[in-house]
Amino acid sequence: MDSRHARVIHEFARWEERGDHPSAGSEDAALLLDLLHRHFGHTDPAELRPGDLAEVLLEVFPQDLRAVLIDDSATVVPTVRALLAFLAETGRLSDEQAAGFTREVDEIESEFLDTMRATADWPPVRVMVDRMIADGVDLADPDGVQEWLDARGGADDRGPLERLPPVRLPDTANLAAAARGSELLAAARELGLWVGERRPVTESDELTAEDAAEAGRLTGATGSDLALLWVVAEAAEFIDFDDYDATARTGSLAADWPPGDDAAALRQWQRGLAQLLADPLGLGSAEDLPFAFTTTGMTAMVALLSGRSDGIPRSLLAQLLAAEELGEHPTRQAREDWAAWTAAHGDPAAVTLDRLARHGAVELVGDHARLTPLGTWAMREELRHEGIDIPLLPPVEQMSAHELVDAAESLTDDELTAERVAWLACRDAGAAAADLLQVAAEGTAAQRVFAVSVVNEVDAEAHWRQVAETLSLRPYAKAALGEDPDDFDAAWLVTDQLAASWSPVDPTPVVDCFNDVVPADLQLSLLNELWRLPHPELIQALEAIGTAHPVKEVAKAARKAAFKAANSARS
Known part of the structure; x- marks a missing residue:
């Protein structure tokens, strides 16, 4: 200063x-x-x-x-x-x-x-800042901050999509059946059939004003909705154009939709999705737009893929798409332009989600949105072309314990229940317990919590005794064998629960878990001692509590504990 x-x-x-x-x-x-x-x-x-x-x-x-x-x-x-x-x-x-x-x-x-x-409302910022402080970075020094960011970026240059857990998808017949149910393609086909043998279009292959009005009466779509249907119909080959005399005609595939061949149905559905992602707002060749909107569709799909079966809040997607257009440091004018645009044309996230849902790629559940199995399949295919492979879960009888535990990250509760029941049903209980406990001993807190929950469904007393001295499993073994845990065991169990709740996007689940498992009058005393625990995921759990706990004294104690734990780990 x-x-x-x-x-x-x-x-x-x-x-x-x-x-x-x-x-x-x-x-x-x-x-x-x-x-x-x-x-x-x-x-x-x-x-x-x-x-x-x-x-x-x-x-x-x-x-x-x-x-x-x-x-x-x-x-x-x-x-x-x-x-x-x-x-x-x-x-x-x-x-x-x-x-x-x-x-x-x-x-x-x-x-x-x-x-x-x-x-x-963007919790990772606070987590990042806390980590900078723990590493001795001067926040007022832009060069020092950038050096820290570059160092962390260089430590692992893989994107989050390259580390997504495996998925289980329906078979091709069921995926094709879902594709045939696309409301967007059905409307686009209706538009294609209406075009007929010869209909004049503009120089840019768009409908004339008179025909646009008639098409709107037919389909119930106007403005950007109709513009989107028109380009989707072209992508799906429901409309063809004659460049010599500026006319359009019904495309070669309109009469045959939906096709009986599964592969053909999926190809046409993918063409429609590609067009939808390229221009989800139906802006077409509009000029002088205040924002580019060139990545809106793909940004939405990637975010939804990252959210997996739980999906993401629609409000969060709206923030992500706004940030994509406004940049990291929006000016007041940019914010005003964004507000004016959304007031006139609708929130881009809401419009995009509605159209993806009509195509069968997205499911809207309350205030959340998530990919359908068809949408997940399409994104997996797209990423494979980019060299990023999301593994498919093998048949349940061939699934290893590790693959079952990995699946816990990507399946809904109902899907996971069905998966674990089927997995246990087709193998010896003792062998299943032994395999799961090995994964639990070597895995993350989230993997350990899930693996132990499955082991507890079978008679595994002999296997619990074999792992009773393994540091990460000792607390669970004592509980399974009816023994009382000591303070270390109790602290480890709490930390496992906190770490299993951790998310890089939202610290709230960790805070909720902390408040659920630790009485309010014991929280400060626990945090004052918890930093000593040699748990590999302790620091990020403490940082989450320090970021989002509503009680200032508790949040401050958590940040202090995270700082001490980081120093202890370095020494």
Whole structure:
């Protein structure tokens, strides 16, 4: 920080102590002055100009990694007001200037809080910042932050799709039956049949205004819906064009849809999906668009594939697609343009999901969306062409214990129940228990929790005694054999549960699990000791609690424990 700003902050802190000035403290004021200096070059509060505070608070402050550490963003604007009062009282600003700047922050307070909450709603940011701090990174040093990010990126350059667990898909006949049920293809075929032998089109192979109105009455689709049907009909060969006289005619495959051949049905369905992903909003050749929307469809499908059988919240997908178009540091104008676009044309995520659902690629369940088996098959085929293979689960009688445990990550509860019942039914109980316990001993917490739950369905006392001294299985063995766990065992069981709940996207499940298994009056004392546990997944569980626990004292204790555990691991 500039030395003159440091002097101001020192005096401000003493001024706060002497009076009743509600604020978040001098740390937030120091961050504000530092950002004003970095963004505008201001070294003296007298250099402030109208609009400076609003620009920094709305466009710079929320993007600074140090802002992520603020426990309560609602105290930031009161800090600014107090700082302005201090600057006026000490003669660094006139009363008139201070009053004007105060009105400025009053006007943007609500928008600032919304922006900060949106940042806080993306939990991995907080987890990343906590890890930076644990590694000794100066968050105010852009070069140091970038070096840290580059180092972590270089450690494993594989995308998340390359590490997806295996899936079980219906057979080809069932997939083809689902493809034949596409509402989008049915409507596109109806449009193709309506075109007939010869219908004039524009130079860009689009319907004339008069024919578009008639087609809309036929299909019930207008605007971008009709535009999408038109290009899907072309992709599925329900429409052909004659480039010599600018006419369209019913395509060669329209009469035969749906075909009896399964492979043919799937090919046509894939053509429709490819067109849908290329232009899910039906924008066609529209020009002067405020946003590109070139990756909207594929971004949605990749996100849904990552969500697997549980899917993802529709609201989260809306955030992802907005971030794709707005970039990492959107300006106020960009945010206003996005709001205007969505108000006029609908939220791109909602429109995309609705059309994918009509094609049979996506299923909408409450406030979540997930891929159908047909959609999963299509994405697997697409990724195979990109050199990324998502394994298929083998027949249950050929499935190993490891493959069964891996399947737990990708199947719904009902599917997994059916899988484990069938798996146990076709093998010796003792052999099954031995294989599962080996996976549990070597696997992650999530794998261990699931494997143990399956072992507990069979008589495995002899096998539990054999693993009673294995560190990761000892607590489970004691429970299975009716023995009382000691403090270490209890801590390990809790940590396994927390780690099994962990997600790189959302820390809430870990917090919920922590609150469920640890009484509120014991949480602080447990966190004060838990960092000593030699559990390989402890740190990420503690970071999740430190990021999202609603009780500040507990969150702070978790962050402190994560820091101590990281230091202990390095030493």
